[in-house]
Amino acid sequence: MRRVFFTWVLSLGMAALCACSSAPSKKTDVEAPVLTAADSAVIKKAVEAKAEKPKVEVDLEAAHEFFFLAKNMEMRGDQRQADFFWKQAYKADPTSRYLGFGVAERLVAAGEDSLALVEAKKASQLKGKRTAAQYALLARLYVKAGEVDSCRKYFVLGLDSSRYQDMGLLYDYSLFLEMVRDEKELVRVYDLLLPKVNYLSTLFQRQLSLLLDMGRDSAVVELFGKAHEATGDKQMLLQKVRGLMAMKRFKEAVAVVDTLTSAKPEDEEMTIMVLPSMAGDSAYAFARKKYYEDGVRTPAVLCFIGQYEYDVGMMDSAKVHLLASVDKLQGQPKYANRAYLGLVNIFASEQNLAQAIKYAEKSDSVSNGDTRMLLASVYALADKYDKAFPLLDSLMKFWENWKPLPGVVDSTNLVQMKNEAQIKYLQVLDIYSRALIGEALDLEKDLKADSAKKARALDNRTRAENMLETFFAKDSSYNRVRLSMAMNLERLKRYDESFRQFEYLIKLTDFSPHERASTLNYYGYSLIELNRSTAEVEKGYKLVLEALAIEKDGEAKDAYLDSKAWGLYRLGRFDEAYQAMQLIDSKKMSRDDVFWEHMGAIQEALGLKKDARKSYNKLKKLNPKHPAVLKFFGKKK
Template sequence: MRHVLFSWVLSLGMAALCACSSAPAKKSDVDTKTLTAADSALVKKVAEDVDSKQPKVEVDLEAAHEFFFLAKTMEMRGEHRQADFFWKQAYKADPTSRYLGFGVAERLVAAGEDSLALVEAKKASKLKGKRTAAQYALLARLYVKAGEVDSCRKYFVMGLDSSRYQDMGLLYDYSLFLEMVRDEKELVRVYDLLLPKVNYISTLFQRQLSLLLDMGRDSAVVELFGKAHDATGDKQMLLQKVRGLMAMKRFKEAVAVVDTLTSAKPEDEEMTIMVLSSIPGDSAYAFAKKKYYEDGVRTPAVLCFIGQYEYDIDMRDSAKVHLLASVDKLQGQPKYANRAYLGLVNIFASEQNYAEAIKYAEKSDSVSNGDTRMLLASVYALADKYEKAFPLLDSLMTFWETWKPLPGVVDSANLVQMKNEAQIKYLQVLDIYSRALIGEALDIEKDLRADSAKKARAVENRTRAESMLEKFFAKDSSYSRVRLSMAMNLERLKRYDESFRHFEALLKLPEFSPHEMASTLNYYGYSLIEINRTPAEVEKGYKLVLEALTLEKDGEGKDAYLDSKAWGLYRMGRFDEAYQTMQLIDSKKMSRDDVFWEHLGAIQEALGLKKEARKSYKKLQKLNPKHPAVLKFFGKKK
């Protein structure tokens, strides 16, 4: 065994010699400059033994070249069988050629002989020569067919590294392999490389999107849409990116994207409206105006938003102009059109232009699948069109009283939420219906020509309203406006003690605005003064009215509150002060108010101002010829 070991020792010795050839000689070193004859003979013997164990390869380069050129000539002529034959002959003439070996393997693949091709490709891969991405790709594809997963992956990676990931075909084949072995993480990386090369073709894009969504990689999804938009210019991709940013609450990034938009395409409009919800108040208004007037996103939906915001901040004239300008152009966009309709309903209702309010409420109902039907009923009631309001309210009442979830959602996690929403809808119907009944009762009570049947209807309305308010209150006693409606309705039914208990509870509630509190104080105070049961109650009512005046010195209710104050002073016998207070009221505003003329006439009469009292009662007579105070005053004079 000495000669086998010597071969290994000799290799190490030669390596050592090479490593140390430049080092200075030391006296202790062995002298290796000369070999003995015996050493030379031994080295020669070992070399011959090694050579004898290697098969000798016969190479005929001249023949190989000749056959190769013949193969190429046949290929150019389209004679592929002859070309394949000459390729094999060329490789046989030079079996050391890596290039020829892989060429033969490729032609075996084309002939459908995959097993033989893999054998030849394996042999060729061990030969010297230039290693190419195509060679690695061939091995990878052949190993795929052979089902050798580890080898597949190895050669795919080597091929892609060799081509610096520029070989699109190889990338695609690798992605198919990764799909087969379900390596989703690596597949996402490969699709990310492949997609830009195929211009984000839909099939691959959707597959990448699906993978990222399944893996919960939301940020990567957003980036994918952004890259697709940058590559293709498709605004739908940018829209999806903004939606993703909004869903992830990355509002600043979403706004930054939208800030670059400069056209009036539907996607630009939708993105602009979308981000406005994340921008606070005044900033949103400024952003919307900038997009519309400066950046060219001049669309009716953006203009509608501007109008909506102006309505919210009480710029009603400007809001009306913008909403009217947008509404007719939003016919194909019911979602935005309905916003404009609702804004216009509120504006026209506040102007008491009920014809226009009804017009837009009906339009809203037509595009909202009945979601705004309660609003329509409310507007009908405001316009005294009770014959239209009550049938709608009856149908809504029946629907929400008997509402039940569909059988398919009985066990749904959303069941509780659905029941709560149904309960809210039912309470809304009770609220609107009770107010409509009370509104009609008020109209009847003011009607001087109302007969006994109509007066009985007014009482019936108030009784039905009370029942509905009681149902509401039983479900939710915290709703202060409902309690106020109950208190006022009971007062009109002359059930004073019940009414006043509700008023006392209302005065303890903290959520009233100053305006609401002033109105409540005045109503309660005036009621105590008007029924005039005891001096203590009158004095209490007077003090409540003074509190209302303190809260709203210059508000729209000031004249009414001054009238209540004067009436309180009258009830307490302080006629001079009462008259002075009445003179502070703007009589032009109260010219159609019969209560004002009744009070003024009574105070003037108490002071002995007969001519002035007569004039006041004359005005009251024109408004209400059968008013008890008129009949009493003029009857006494007769």
């Protein structure tokens, strides 16, 4: 009543003042301002703002009593009574932020989300300590209410308050971000959450998927690195190295691999993976260090060491290392095949064709037919034409009739596949033609060959010629194939065609020194042997000299000296021819009928009939029906 009375008295006082102000006054030149309706509204608003708010009745003693009763009920497991006392405590002290959020939490537990949001909103306006849990409750309730902006606001406030240490809140925030598809923020949150859950597989895969979709390759690499540091999982480190290699960050990848000190499969794979990014010598040194010093003693690393040694001509070491690795690579066909191929080449170069075939067959068994052409080549090299030709027939038929699968519609891939198929077809033509020529040469050297075998040799050369022509119609840039054609034409006695090819070949500069010397000698000797004119013989002789200058210390030196001597013989320079023959290691040529033919002819030309007879006798043992033998001993063919 006092308050009402005071207001009434105040009103009377104001009225009195107004009455006084309306009394007559002295006249002045300035009139009193008149209040407008707008002025009155402003004054009214200011007065209302200053008006005293109604006081809230607070009974702290009752609030405390109800709070303790609630806690007691919770300890007893009587949640219903506990919820009742929580509400009573909050009713007794409606200014308590803590009690307000406590009631809201219990409403959530009871499934009263809408009512809980109302109470939480009300509590959030009260004074008191603001906690991460309170913000989290508001955020979760706003999620259920579908109020996106408020959700985000309270999630951020809650996480900031907890310094991003609340794992549950982080996870709930991530679910919210998934819902609103905020991928950028989600990546940041997952980056915070993953270490707390020890890079849980499901979350890790989701983060990985997000980063890949966003094209953040560097972040992907960092993710794998962090996961490895946290878990020690070598698969994570392996993925990191793969990523670094894909981005061509080779130095970083090598630095990671340089720390490896065990022989786990992942260590092996990472070591092998980085080696191609290094220069040859550096890669070899790095592989040896990993194997012999760092403990990455695995057969695949040893295989790489052997491969490198083969490439640089360290054949003895290569053979030792490849043989030591090959039997331990049975469960790793990719690496095993590399060892097989190296050993095929090593044994073939040593003319140990049985071993070459053994490893070529092993390679074929693990390569799904990809090395079948190599196997056919080795069979042909070993004169096993009965095995080589069926393989080549099968390969020829396959690549001649190759067609892409119906599902291939991408034009770029289709063109690439067609190009690869043509290359395979050309390879078959090359290998098949050389196998035919090889068998023909064997048949031609066979002293017991009957007419059928001679006919087969001619047929082989004709078939080879057709294959080589087909090859050149598709691609005339392979000079080694051109060389095969030139030599085959010479054996078919199509000399002018052969020599045109040789003329083209000797002008090329892309042959290796050994290949160039061989080409020069073959062409030169062919001109000398044909002996059509002095000019051609002299040209052939000069070509042989050029070959000798290149191969003066090589394995082919004795053969080239024989060609030189024969050129001198054709030119009538018998003394010089004999001197050249005496430079040849006759032990190496003891089974070569051409050598003894030339030696006998030169000795006979010099009048050394006794020596000539010895040479022709040796030739006779090798080839009793050789025309030179029949002529010297006075027998007819």
